Amino acid sequence: MNERTIRILEFEVIQRRVAERCDSEEAAALVMEQQPLLDWEAVRNLKTMVAHLGAAVDRLGEEPRETLPSIGSILAKLAREGVSLEIEEAYALGLFLYRAEGVRKWLYKALEEYPDSPLWPLVTSLPDCKPVEEQIFKILDRDGNLRDLPELRMIRENIGRLSRELDQRVRSYTTNEEIRRMLQSELPSQRDGRIVLALKANFRGRIKGIVHEVSGTGQTVFIEPLDIVEKNNQIVLEQQRLEAEIHRIFRELTQRIAPYQESLALFHRQFLYLETLRARSRYSRESRGVFAEESPGEQGPLVLRQARHPLLGSRAVPIDIAFREGIRAVIITGPNTGGKTVTLKTVGLCALMNQYGLAIPAAEGSQLPLFDGVYADVGDEQSISQSLSTFSAHMVNIAGILEKATASSLILLDELGAGTDPEEGGALAMALMDYLVQLKARLLVTTHHGVLKNYGYTHEGVENASVEFDSTTLSPTYRILMGIPGESRALDIALRNGIPREIVEQARHYIEEERTDVAHLIVGLKEKHREVEALRQELQKEQALLWEERRRVDLRSLKLKQAELLRRSEDLSALQRFLQESRKTLENLVREIREGELTREKTRQVKEFLASLEEHLEKEVLSYEAEHEELQREREASSPEEGTVSSGEGKGSEKKSSLQPGMAVLVLPAKQRGELVREAGHSRKGEKRWVVAVGAVKITVEEGSIVPIKEEKEKQRLPVAAQVELRDDRPPPVLELNLRGMRLDEALDAVERQIQGAALAGLSEFSIIHGKGEGILQKGVQDYLRNHPLVASFAFAHPEQGGFGKTVVLLKR
Incomplete structure (x- = not known):
């Protein structure tokens, strides 16, 4: 990526914010070194791993977070022969392994049911460095202190005993009344690690010993009495012996863990990379962004919905901007302070963040292609050292862009053609756009040149856009209107900012004398656009009401069908029982007739049986007709x-x-x-x-x-619902199909059965619960619905009804 563009767009600020979310200074430094990727597979893999980390936090709760010490120099030291780790170095290495192992266990638990995640190989391939951690913490405790090892215990006991004896000797001086008069202080002092007494200078010869120091005033002499010298010497020797033993212990520890140096280096390298992914995931979650959908191919769409400048925080105004199919350049016009430059920077930063593996501050449905370079010429830049004016500096920058740009580049040019004669600047701007449009690079331009507004109407692959301006408040709304050029509104802005009204009115007089119809056309177009937008919003409201009414009608219809099926089932069961009983009666009568002679009594019984059978059937028919007519009336009413x-x-x-x-x-x-x-x-x-x-x-x-x-x-x-072969063994449709916990292939089978059942039952709308999670079920189900011949449309549910975790499906009628 172009370093100058990264600086102009302030992408380094985004990197620093990600780095601040690392638990390791080494990982933070690695985040600052990493650059946006230029390979689709690498970008896709990076974004998937970051998204899966966020999903793991959703499933298991807060992830383990503890500061990780820096161990890069320690591992380099281990690679050299004959070295010995210090206590602090061994503790830092052990602490890194201990805390990293906690993170690895948490990730293993989160991903063990998702072996297809690209994170799984990274987690499972971490080398086993548990023996190193165990060796270190056999010598040190979890706070970094030496344990009470047998080889050290005796030396420490000797030091303790000698220290007690030394204290007794010192107290023999400080408690003696005669000697206390000669001391400046009753408390002993230390000089060079040895106990000394603060003796008044005029009593110097009264206590025999070694003088270590004299105070600046000469009034105090720090003396080590001769009978204390030996005890001090013994303590010093024992302390040196203790240090030698500790050095031996850590030298042997270093020798035992040195063979693991390569495994430790690999563990360290992979875990730091994992830390950079965790930092990206935290930043993406905290910024509440979404991962941009992949826009395939060089000609794929660029769509940003409700995109916000990531560095403006709550002050950012969401914008919508889209490069429709076949559009390679968009020219944004409109008033100053209207948000044109912020729009350029928002698009550029979103593109860089996407290829850096971050969620972008935008709404669902945003799409970004892969760019091999993002180039920007934004802001006024003069170069005194090179004697360059603002216009010359812009030309130098644009010349550098032209050398590197390709059909896969994103180019952002602010105030193209400004800083020089308007006529020449406009002509140069159009020539530059000719070249870049022919190159098929993706181009976003802001300008005040009226000639470029006409350029957007007359050239294929170029579209006009503008920042909206409220004529009532004389202030910009910061909304982007696609397809319509904007007015600069310089006079309105000048009046609002304190220019006297008579000057502004005189300027209007000059403009009216030379006004062209283009300005009137622009105003008319903007008014039409507002009317169309108002009608569109009203239509959306009416459509939402119609959908809700259709859902209620379909629900009533489904309930009626279920009631009808239940009644039919009950009637069928009763009829079957009646037939079984009648069959038994008839068989008994036939058997009696066959076994004996036909009598009048038997003939009467047969006639009575047939009459009762006919009467029962007539009652059943009348009952069924009444129920059928009632259901028919309910259907017609609903x-x-x-x-x-x-x-x-x-x-x-x-x-x-x-x-x-x-x-x-x-x-x-x-x-x-x-x-x-x-x-x-x-x-x-x-x-x-x-x-x-x-x-x-x-x-x-x-x-x-x-x-x-x-x-x-x-x-x-x-109708469309009858053009698909429907099986008789499918389950009845439901109003809400729950797919959570299913694999994708099982979920798609369930969706197909639901669609077929709903089509046969006349159910035109139902919902599918797929959850948010990693987005695998969500994407797979919506891709399947997008290509199904029976599906008219689908959309996410309202936030209070499930939001992105539920999809509402409308079937064709």
């Missing part, structure tokens, strides 16, 4: 549109008069496909009824609910 269709194709139509047994039909309002079996008489209202075979079930329906279809034109006449 779905007036379908009722209208049914009545429109009622018994008076020509189609109904031509119904024949064996004909393929649709049964309304559920639009179930069936086959006519036979006529079934007339209902109480006098309407003809038919027996229709729907799958393995035969039902009786009125002729007004039947629509004939022709086999040879079946796919053209059937």
Whole structure:
């Protein structure tokens, strides 16, 4: 990436913020060294690992975070022969391994069910350095102190005993009344690690000993009495012996862990890289960004939705900007302080952050292609040392960009053509754009040149945009309007900033004398754009209300169908019981007739049985007709549109008069496909009824609910829901399909069964719970829905109903 662009866009500030979230100074330094990647596979892999780390925190809660000491120089020291680690170095190495092992265990637990994650090989390939940690903490405790080792215990006891004896000797001086008069202080002092007494200078010869120091005033002499000298010497010798023993212990420790040097270096290198990923994940989560979708190919779209400048915090105003298909350059015009330069920097920073493995501060649906370079010429830059004006400095920078730019580059040019004669500057700006558009580089330009506004209308692959300006408040709104150029509004801004009104009015007079129709056209276009935007928002509100109403109607329809199925099941069970009982009675009567002679009594019993059977069947038929008519009325009340269709194709139509047994039909309002079996008489209202075979079930329906279809034109006449082969063994559809805990292939099978069942049952809307997690289920399910012939549309649920963890599906009717 271009270093000057990184400096201009202040990407280093983003890097520093990521580095601040590292637990290791070495990892923070590595973050500052890393640059945005230029390979799609590497970018995709990096973003996936960062996203999976965030998902791991969602699953297991807060990740372990403890400061990691720097051990790079320690590992380099281990590589040299004959060296010995110091206590602090050994402790730092052991502490690094101990805390890193805690992070590794946490990651292993988070990823053991996700072996396909690119993080899994990184975690499982960390070398086993547990023996080194154990060796170190056999000698040191977790606070870095030497343990009470047997080889040190005796020496320490000797030092303690000698120190007590020394204290007794010293007290013999400080408690003696005669000697106390000769001391400046009753408290002993230390000089060069040896105990001495502060003796008044005039008593110097009264106590024999070695003088270590005389005070600056000459009034005090620090003397070591001769009987204390020997004790001090013994303590010094024991302390030297202790230090030698400690040195021996750490020399042997170093020899034992030296063979692990390569494994330690690999562990250190891989774990620092893992730390940079964890820092990226923390930054992405804390900034509440989203990972930009991959935009394939050089010609892929660049779409930023509700993008915010990542360095402005709460002051950032979200913007929407998009390079539509075939658009390679966007020219942004409008007033000063309207946000044009901030827009350029926002787009550039989002591109760099995306290729650095970070979530960008934007909304879902944002897409970014891969850029082999991001080049920017933003701001006023004069070079006194090179005698360059602002315009010359811009030209030098742009010349450097032209040398490096390719079709895969993103180029950001602020105030193109400014700083010189407007006519020449505009001509030069158009020539530069000609070159870059022909190169097919992605180009974002801001300008005040009116000639470039016309350029955006007359050149293929170029689109105008503007920053919106509120004429009432005389202030910018910072919104980006695609497809419309903007006015500079210099006079309005000048008036607001204190220029006298008479001067501004005189300027307006000059403009009105030379005003062209273009300015009027721009104003008209902006007003039309506002009207269209208002209508669009109103249409969205109405569409949302219609969707909600359709959902309620479909829910009522589903409840009616379920009630009808339940009633049919109960009626069928009762009828089966009645048939079984009747069959047994009839078999008994037949057996009695066969076994004996036919008598009048037996004949009477047969007639009574047949009469009761006929009476029961008549009651069942009347009951079923009443229930069917009630359900039909409920259907018509809950779905007036379908009722209208049914009545429109009622018994008076020509189609109904031509119904024949064996004909393929649709049964309304559920639009179930069936086959006519036979006529079934007339209902109480006098309407003809038919027996229709729907799958393995035969039902009786009125002729007004039947629509004939022709086999040879079946796919053209059937609704979309009937063009897919539906199996009879699928489970009934549900209003809310829960996929959490499933693998992707299982989830897609469940979605297919749900769509088929919903299409057959007439359920046009349902929801799918896939959770947020790593986004694997979410992306896989939505990709599947996007290509399904029965799906009309789908969208995430409202935040209070599940947000990004739930998708609402609308089927074609």
